[in-house]
Amino acid sequence: MDGFSVRVDTSVLTALEKAVEIPESVQKMFANELLKLSDPYTPFASGVLKDSGRVTEGGKAIEYNTPYANYLYHGKLMVDPKTRKGAFYSPDYGFWSRPGVPKELTDRDLQFQGAPQRGAFWVQRAFQVNTDALDGVLVHALKQELGG
Numbered sequence: 001m002d003g004f005s006v007r008v009d010t011s012v013l014t015a016l017e018k019a020v021e022i023p024e025s026v027q028k029m030f031a032n033e034l035l036k037l038s039d040p041y042t043p044f045a046s047g048v049l050k051d052s053g054r055v056t057e058g059g060k061a062i063e064y065n066t067p068y069a070n071y072l073y074h075g076k077l078m079v080d081p082k083t084r085k086g087a088f089y090s091p092d093y094g095f096w097s098r099p100g101v102p103k104e105l106t107d108r109d110l111q112f113q114g115a116p117q118r119g120a121f122w123v124q125r126a127f128q129v130n131t132d133a134l135d136g137v138l139v140h141a142l143k144q145e146l147g148g
């Protein structure tokens with residue numbers, strides 16, 4: 001499967017990293033909490049995308065490992081350059097696209113079940129909504145790590 005990594009600009013961590021090296025265990029705890037808080041914002045049809053979320057790179061990234069994660073993350077329709085269709089459908093096969101043909105990005109927003117909460121840029125939106133809770137997780141994790 002194709003993986004898609006999400007990096008969130010976490011100014012709290014960036015400022016701290018300048019003052020002190022953040023231990024990997026703290027980074028992982030923070031990222032795991034952000035992943036958990038992202039669940040209600042993640043597009044959901046069958047749960048495959050949501051369940052594929054993992055913390056990677058020692059807690060510096062969250063990866064969703066499905067072929068369509070990147071497509072959904074940006075929330076814009078992508079189409080075949082020749083047919084201008086997003087996909088074809090056959091009752092015997094399901095949805096499909098022409099093999100080997102890269103799609104083109106449009107300015108049309110995708111429609112998400114569970115919107116407006118579930119939708120594009122789910123990790124960044126979860127971070128913005130839960131900044132106070134994540135600050136608390138970070139402080140707690142640092143105290144644990146530093147023995148305070």
